[in-house]
Amino acid sequence: DGGITQSPKYLFRKEGQNVTLSCEQNLNHDAMYWYRQDPGQGLRLIYYSQIVNDFQKGDIAEGYSVSREKKESFPLTVTSAQKNPTAFYLCASSIGGRDTQYFGPGTRLTVL
């Protein structure tokens, strides 16, 4: 099956620890995105990548880092510098930067 996978679905970490969220797609899409969603709110863009080895900051990049070493993978690291990391994290991909975005199932991160 083609699609976008995110793992794990639920993740718990202690305050002060870095944590990496996985996002993989087998749709052969060039562009990939990370969004954050807080309860009762819309999505906010963290980072996006239009092509391998290139990525740009979104609206709320502070405290996060990404890499895009392979076309199919776009991992997100939530660092200890992120003040409020507890949230629902969504990964998306699109054929090109201007095309329809398709979303993964999300990872719910809770920092204790």
Place this chain on the structure above:
Amino acid sequence: DAKTTQPTSMDCAEGRAANLPCNHSTISGNEYVYWYRQIHSQGPQYIIHGLKNNETNEMASLIITEDRKSSTLILPHATLRDTAVYYCIVRVKNTGNQFYFGTGTSLTVIP
């Protein structure tokens, strides 16, 4: 960026058509209208998009007014599984590649 305005919540009887409105009065000529929905604790699901003409697919119909300042998403025969938050988004074409998701309309389909 063109902003959108949607009602916070709506109810619809099962089997009836659900009509979800969206205002986007500052939309520019090359911006598309997209609709997504999100069932609780899942990733958003793409529904449909359009520029000027009305569009229909297996999930829904999109009606865009002639002046493009508003649109309506129609789910022709709502089922309980259509209960979700529906997002109307106007796509920024020239700056970045972002989809700006607001708070959407929470649709509840009632048995």
